[in-house]
Amino acid sequence: MSVAPLSFANPESQEHPPRAAWSDLDNAGEFAAAPHSASAPSIAAPEVPHDLSGMSTRELRVLSNQLYRLLDKDFPPFGAREDYEAVGLALEDREARASERSESNQLREKFRDNPVGSRFELFHDGILVGYVKYDMRAGRIRLLETVVGPAYRRAGLESVLVKEALLNAHRRRLAPVPYCAHAQAFLAENPQFRALIPVG
Secondary structure, X not given: OOOOOOOXXXXXXXXXXXXXXXXXXXXXXXXXXHHHHHOOOOOOOOOOOOOHXXXXXXXXXXXXXXXXXXXXXXXXXXXXXXXXXXXXXXXXXXXXHHHHHHHHHHHHEEEEEEOOOOEEEEEEOOEEEEEEEEEEEOOEEEEEEEEEOHHHHHHOHHHHHHHHHHHHHHHOOOEEEEOOHHHHHHHHHOHHHHHHOOOO
């Protein structure tokens, strides 16, 4: 029994494949490597010290940003998430301590209006350190006298008192009139506050 040979539609294509086919095979390695060469350079994992207290807040923020970029990848390095959380906790702790310090500073120095005594008062650690005596008439507040305690006279609190008194009057839509010598000296040194003083 004889078997007929198989016939191909284009026998030359089997014996001698087209040049394009061979060139495709030659370039297969280049195509396989292309995605790696075209991809963005990998970000190296930053070194995170065991003790973060020695780093400044700015350095912690930079480190947090670097770790966040690593976590944004498909396959972040081992331990990057734990490092990112540790840096985040350190930053939160510093922000909490900073807000506590600012609150304590606000409690330590307090400026207030005492309408019964007709004076603006400045307290430091709960102790009255100075005041500006005033009186009010027809929408005007006359700054009569600035007094600072003997222990605080070299601290320059007179200008602080006058400035706060002027700003307080401005917020209350009152026209301040500087009868006090300290108030007049403050306005001479700080001409930007003269716009608060009524003309005439």
